[in-house]
Amino acid sequence: MTIDNMKAASFKDSTFEDWQGKAKASLKGKPIKSLYTTTYEDITLKPLYTKDDLPDELAEALPGTPDYIRGIHPLGYNSEPWHIANRLFYKELPELKEKMHSALSKGQTAIAFDVKPDLFRDQGRLVEFLASFKNDYPLCLNAGMLQTPLLAALAIAGKEAGASIQASGFVAADPVAEASLNGGFPAEENAFFTEWAMVLKEADQQMPQLKTVLVNTVPYHESGANAVQELAAGMAAGVYLLQKLLDQGWELKKALSKIVFHFAIGSNFFMETAKLRAARILWSKSAEAFGAEPEDRKMIISAETSSFTKTIFDPYVNMLRAGNEAFAAVLGGIQYLHTGSFDEAAGTTSPFSERVARNTQLVLKSEAHLEKVADPAGGSWYIESLTRELAEKAWEKFLEIDDKGGIYETLKSGWLQEQIAKTAEGRELDIFKRKKSIIGTNVYANLSEDVSEPQVQKRKNEYMGGSLADSMNMIVSEDSLLNRFEKVEQSFAPLHSKRLAQPYEKLRFRANVLEKKGLRPQVGLICLDQLKKHKPRADFISGLLSAGGIHAKRSEEIKTIEEALHFIKTSGVGQFVICGDQSAYTAFGPELALKISKEYDVKLYLAGIPDDNESEWEAAGIQEFLHIRGNAYQSLSSMLQEMEAGINAKA
Secondary structure, three states: OOHHHHHHOOOOOOOHHHHHHHHHHHHOOOOHHHHOEEOOOOOEEOOOOOHHHOOHHHHOOOOOOOOOOOOOOOOHHHOOOOEEOOOEOOOOHHHHHHHHHHHHHOOOOOEOEOOOHHHHHOHHHHHHHHHOOOOOOOEEEEOHHHHHHHHHHHHHHHHHHOOOOOOOEEEEEOHHHHHHHHOOOOOOHHHHHHHHHHHHHHHHHHOOOOEEEEEEOHHHHHOOOOHHHHHHHHHHHHHHHHHHHHHOOOOHHHHHHOEEEEEEEOOOHHHHHHHHHHHHHHHHHHHHHOOOOHHHHOOOEEEEEOOOOOOOOOOOHHHHHHHHHHHHHHHHOOOEEEOOOOOHHHOOOOHHHHHHHHHHHHHHHHOOOHHHOOOOOOOOHHHHHHHHHHHHHHHHHHHHHHHOOOHHHHHHHOHHHHHHHHHHHHHHHHHHOOOOOOEOOOEOOOOOOOOOOOOOOOOOOEEOOOOHHHHHHHHHHOOOHHHHOEEOOOOOOOOOOOOOOHHHHHHHHHHHHHHHOOOOOEEEEEEEOOHHHHHHHHHHHHHHHHOOOOEEEEOOOEOOHHHHHHHHHHHOOOEEEEEOOHHHHHHHHHHHHHHHHHHOOOEEEEEOOOOOOHHHHHHOOEEEEEOOOOOHHHHHHHHHHHHHHHHHHHO
């Protein structure tokens, strides 16, 4: 072939039907639909997406134009980079001050920290701390139930630092999210919002650039909700809070300018990217229904990497999880981002883990160059299609919430909690059966780890009401604000934040307790015949046991019943799993199990499912079959319970 012919050559266009033909040949008779998967959002994912999957209404959308699917700025992060807003953890205010100045000098670009009552023990130092940042950095603070005193301290800090100081960013609260976790508002609904709207109005007069209304979807996410439920609850909460401000006489444009949305970003990379893109569409449509102008329908998004997906054991894997989630958030088009430290799940952080968390975003900015591209997810037929499906399903769910009286009514009735609980149960069952892997926890667990059970930090549902002016007067007069905090009483069942790995972590801690009491948690593996025959199932069982903190004690190659009985007699273990291939099971398996059951009072399991003779095995004394489709969590919990009963009997 000549050079000219090579230049003129082209590849033949391939169609979706061509791909289907190749796929069918590879599947050897299985249907194409065997490659399809269904998500927790009830969205069917295809193995291949083409240009035909690109929705027509999205094909010509541009960044910075309604409905803002591709971002709220025409040039994306080129004109407005996202802010690195990692929340800093601290015990005392001096520690926070030192850590914050250090973080800002090393790449952090927003002021973010946990807002807790201890901040107000030394009100003078708090004001001094807030004043020290002047106009250099935006604030990124979810103030929660402590919004009023924090706004008061910030207003005084601005006055003391000079008239030129104008706080930017947000010091915001979501009363609905707080109510979902506390079981109700701290006061009668209308009275509470009358007071809250007044506080926000006072804050706007003194700090007009500061946003003060948060729509926080994290409680729904951390309770196990899927992306559709998160989006629907978020939109319903946004509409509810917007309407409350309008009812208090706020102008629509002003009310919209005060709102920030906050999302947790989970482990399903493409789903989370599409979630943020769909959120902007939904909010634009919602604001349009109120009569808002296009410029006022932009959604400001703050995000954080999910704590729901993080683990206490094998914590360094959390770096990968957080990196994946941060990447998805940036592709989705956020304005503020908190990247969690890898040891946060254990209730602590270190300078090293905080540095890694901060550098995760710096790598995305400076080395992955994500701040150089407008709408980096644009043009992906998969993400575009997923965005449309999420938006459509979330809108339907939002309308369902609206028909039931809105977000707060569905919380009071318990309907929303029930909807989320169903999804959470599905997620939990999948990790119990290990259909979904949590590396280092329910698969590939490392039993050499020495991890202490962290103390459970109880959520403080303390609230301080009153006007902003009253709080400012108390700070100036040095009266203690702490005396005004009140506990919120429950009026409905609240949501409960959790982590997906917690059930397995509890198993590991139960195993640790046994070890401390002098009983090594272990199960004997009766390995039948040659290594190559029993190894696959023995390895599977060893991996399964490790997820519960249980050690596997393997026998040598067992070829006779007598050898098996000797292993049981000398092992010092009370539970055993018979491991071998089907030929060994057929040869003398049930006979072996029957002999063991007659001579020893032990609990017997079988690795795998035998061929058509389960009843024979059960009659011989096998109490459970351990296999890839079984409920691993249930089996491990039962084994530990047996060990706990044994050690309690000895005591």
